[in-house]
Amino acid sequence: MTRFRAIEAFEKATGAKITTQVIPDPYASNVPTKLASGDKPDLMFRQPTVSTLPFIQPAKNLLPLDNEDWVSKLGQTERDLGQVDGHRCAAIVRPGSASGVLAL
Numbered sequence: 001m002t003r004f005r006a007i008e009a010f011e012k013a014t015g016a017k018i019t020t021q022v023i024p025d026p027y028a029s030n031v032p033t034k035l036a037s038g039d040k041p042d043l044m045f046r047q048p049t050v051s052t053l054p055f056i057q058p059a060k061n062l063l064p065l066d067n068e069d070w071v072s073k074l075g076q077t078e079r080d081l082g083q084v085d086g087h088r089c090a091a092i093v094r095p096g097s098a099s100g101v102l103a104l
Helices: 005-014 027-036 069-073 076-080
Strands: 043-046 091-094 099-103
Touching: 027 043
Parallel strands: none
Antiparallel strands: 043 099, 091 099
């Protein structure tokens, strides 16, 4: 499995060890089932779009990121991604492919 450069950079900078687990498709049923069972990761990479985020139930399962220092530094494209109901719940790490990090 290919690891995100962001994970590798974080491990190098902090000395932390990240364990990556792939949740297979179909996303719309497998992720909510996993979360409902209490098997929540600390972080999850996913396309943080308006069409995919609601399946995760952001208000219940994700940490709010609205007040993080880096939010004010986002470009317009990144600013439009990773929000549900006007609240930021994803950090965009690869805007060209709309990959983001969700904090659970």
